[in-house]
Amino acid sequence: MLRALTLAALLFAAPLAADTPHLEKRGHATQLVVDGKPFLILGGELGNSTVSSREAMKAVWPKLQAMQLNTVLAPAYWELIEPEEGRFDFASVDGLLEDARAHRMHLVLLWFGTWKNSTSSYAPSWVKRDTRRFRRTTGADGRAQEIISASSAAARDADARAFAALMRHLREIDGDKHTVLMVQVENEVGFLPFAREGGTGADPAADERAMASAYAKYVETVAAAGRREYPLPMYANGAQGRPGVKPGDYPSGGPLAHLAKEWRQGAPSLDFIAPDIYFPNFGEIAGGYVKAGQPLFVPEANRPPDAHLVANALHSIGALDAIGFSPFAIEDADAAQAARIGALYETLGGIAPLVLAAQAEGRIAGFANPVSFAGEADLTPMTATLGEAKFSATTIDPWTARDAQQPASHGALLIWLGGEDYLLAGQGVTVTVEPTDGKGRLGFERVEEGRYEDGQWLPGRRLNGDQTHQGRHVRLPPGEVGVQKFRLYRY
Numbered sequence: 001m002l003r004a005l006t007l008a009a010l011l012f013a014a015p016l017a018a019d020t021p022h023l024e025k026r027g028h029a030t031q032l033v034v035d036g037k038p039f040l041i042l043g044g045e046l047g048n049s050t051v052s053s054r055e056a057m058k059a060v061w062p063k064l065q066a067m068q069l070n071t072v073l074a075p076a077y078w079e080l081i082e083p084e085e086g087r088f089d090f091a092s093v094d095g096l097l098e099d100a101r102a103h104r105m106h107l108v109l110l111w112f113g114t115w116k117n118s119t120s121s122y123a124p125s126w127v128k129r130d131t132r133r134f135r136r137t138t139g140a141d142g143r144a145q146e147i148i149s150a151s152s153a154a155a156r157d158a159d160a161r162a163f164a165a166l167m168r169h170l171r172e173i174d175g176d177k178h179t180v181l182m183v184q185v186e187n188e189v190g191f192l193p194f195a196r197e198g199g200t201g202a203d204p205a206a207d208e209r210a211m212a213s214a215y216a217k218y219v220e221t222v223a224a225a226g227r228r229e230y231p232l233p234m235y236a237n238g239a240q241g242r243p244g245v246k247p248g249d250y251p252s253g254g255p256l257a258h259l260a261k262e263w264r265q266g267a268p269s270l271d272f273i274a275p276d277i278y279f280p281n282f283g284e285i286a287g288g289y290v291k292a293g294q295p296l297f298v299p300e301a302n303r304p305p306d307a308h309l310v311a312n313a314l315h316s317i318g319a320l321d322a323i324g325f326s327p328f329a330i331e332d333a334d335a336a337q338a339a340r341i342g343a344l345y346e347t348l349g350g351i352a353p354l355v356l357a358a359q360a361e362g363r364i365a366g367f368a369n370p371v372s373f374a375g376e377a378d379l380t381p382m383t384a385t386l387g388e389a390k391f392s393a394t395t396i397d398p399w400t401a402r403d404a405q406q407p408a409s410h411g412a413l414l415i416w417l418g419g420e421d422y423l424l425a426g427q428g429v430t431v432t433v434e435p436t437d438g439k440g441r442l443g444f445e446r447v448e449e450g451r452y453e454d455g456q457w458l459p460g461r462r463l464n465g466d467q468t469h470q471g472r473h474v475r476l477p478p479g480e481v482g483v484q485k486f487r488l489y490r491y
């Protein structure tokens with residue numbers, strides 16, 4: 001009887017656990033799996049206050065749809081959700097989910113709890129006002145700061161209760177719908193203005209590690225309480241420090257690549273830590289997280305007018321197997337900027353199943369020039385070996401005057417479709433090819449531009465002649481995101 005009951009309980013619980021969006025190691029890549037299929041997040045994060053008004057969001061949703069987003073990153077505010085201790089009001093979350101569904105959009109919810117960019121401004125007023133119970137830290141001038149201490153057990157437990165209530169509610173209203181794919185726990189935690197609460201000591205790096213462990217343990221209590229209610233994938237996002245700047249001058253102890261060990265040990269309930277990348281050395285920062293063993297998700301990045309959006313997104317997805325990409329303040333894009341994001345996401349949306357399969361099977365490469373923190377790009381041609389072919393890719397467009405192009409804004413991803421077939425997507429990238437075994441030469445048997453719709457390849461022009469430099473290369477022109485398929489042959 002006991003066994004039968006246990007089995008029944010397991011069977012009853014199993015569907016939610018198996019079906020809930022989750023991360024899964026699939027071959028070469030760790031991917032987000034939604035409703036049994038890998039999912040590529042083509043995202044955008046909303047400005048901090050936009051979601052607080054359902055009315056304000058009315059004009060935003062059509063814009064997000066026009067930009068071809070499949071996922072919106074949006075805050076869930078502790079101050080609105082728990083206006084009085086123990087009294088929860090989920091109207092803001094319910095409205096957001098309803099509207100997201102109505103616009104066929106997924107969500108990643110950002111828990112603006114104890115800390116949002118170091119400070120505790122999103123704590124509800126009953127937390128803010130009770131500085132005895134919810135201890136504050138002290139600043140350089142010896143005065144209290146609006147930053148709750150990471151060692152406040154009372155704040156940690158109050159935050160964990162609220163977060164657990166949110167996750168319970170999400171499970172109730174969305175456990176079978178999967179509108180919400182992942183949850184970010186807190187936002188850009190990190191201590192200011194010292195490497196560690198209380199002051200910077202003789203060893204700022206050690207202080208920062210200690211601060212990271214303290215934050216990670218706090219976040220662990222919050223994340224674990226939420227996971228017990230509804231085990232969606234969870235992560236923490238990190239504000240990057242400028243090179244040469246000391247911890248405390250940038251938010252110290254946050255989920256940064258060099259603190260991955262402290263975060264992994266302190267917060268095992270998080271699936272990963274993620275970089276917010278506003279600096280020019282995008283590839284270096286993103287690559288640092290991958291080297292630290294994290295699946296890559298970029299919750300915040302510059303949107304146009306920053307010229308590098310396409311290159312950064314394609315590099316993340318093609319070279320670093322990213323599970324998603326999300327420019328910040330997406331709703332502020334003007335018409336031209338929105339069109340650029342829309343073109344990129346339309347292309348990526350069309351090829352997403354191919355991209356995800358190729359990530360898992362190690363059949364994908366990404367091309368974007370490394371850019372330094374100072375903004376200098378290394379324009380050396382890049383190489384990738386896929387199948388029997390070694391490709392060389394340049395971002396310097398051969399048919400555009402040098403001073404009329406920005407090569408570092410060019411980028412592409414290359415997929416080996418199998419056999420002699422390949423797909424190149426992006427802008428401003430030209431590839432040539434040689435056989436890996438050095439035997440004979442490889443040429444382009446045929447090259448076609450086109451697009452994918454509902455999994456079907458819709459060919460446009462057959463490209464040859466001047467468009468392939470009489471068979472010498474495959475070229476994605478600058479200025480517009482395009483897709484070309486080509487077949488190689490050996491001679």
Ligand code: DGJ
Nearest residue numbers: 048117187188276300328
């Ligand atoms: C990073 C934060 O995480 C965002 O919420 C927002 O404040 C941006 N900075 C502003 O640039």
